[in-house]
Amino acid sequence: MIGIVDYGRGNLRSVEKALEKVGFEAVIMASSNELSKVKGLILPGVGAFADAMEALKHGGWIEPLIEFARSGRPFLGICLGMQILFEVGEEHGEYAGLGLLAGRVVRFPAGRKVPHMGWNSLELEQSSRLLAGIPNESYFYFVHSYYAEPAEKGDIIATSDYGVVFPAVVGKANVWGAQFHPEKSSPWGLQLLTNFGEWVNEDDTLSSY
Incomplete structure (x- = not known):
């Protein structure tokens, strides 16, 4: 069973339908008390970094999400859900994220139309089970005005280019993130979700965060 975190900041039903x-099998979870029931977790998100973190705090999610990551179970952040895996976001000031990945989330430089919206290709930087079977330069659907700057280059799995090269997929141990929306990126987005689901269904997980 894959849990989808409901904290009021994501396209929950579209993610659930894509997994189905x-x-x-997936379940939308409105309470962190349900985390013990799932083997994998997806953290979706749309909107602003600070608002998302405030919503997670208000819902009592922050410590349970960190503990889930430490448990070794697969954890995937999507779009804003990927960004808040990092330590700091710079949208409308500086705000602390979950701190599961080292680095900051910054705005696209001046001269770029934001939000970056539409289909962009990925450049695979290293092999990853999350992207297994997905060819280099495959296209995915993006909607975002900010992007991650990981402190550890080894956490960058794939990049994309919007006038600046930015991380499109990141990962460390059992914690992963996709800047694009896999649920809107058929067929390769569905392949990514398939890879994640197969990982979740395995008896043994990777080493924990």
Whole structure:
């Protein structure tokens, strides 16, 4: 079973339907008390970094999410859900994120139209089970005005280019993030969700965060 975190900041039903389409059972969770019931977790998100963190704090999610990551179970952040995996976001000031990945989230430089919206290709920087079977330069659907700057270059799995090269997929141990929306990125987005679901269904997880 894959849990989808409901904290009022994500396209929950579209993620759930995409998982169901590729054959994986998912549940939308409104309370962190349900985390013990799931083997994998997706943290979606749209909107502003600070608002998302405030919503997670208000809902009592922050410490349970950190503990989930430490448990070794697969954890995937999508779009804003990927950004708040990092330590700091610079949208409308500086705000602390979950701190599961080292680095900051910054705005696209002046001269770029924001939000960055539409289809962009990925450049695979290293092999990853999350991107297994997905060819280099495959296209995915993005909607974002900010992007991550990981402190550890080894956490960058794939990049994309919007006048500046930015991380499109990041990962460390069992914690992963996709800047794009896999649920809107058929067929390769569905392949990514398939890879994640297969990982969740394995008896043994990777080393924990």
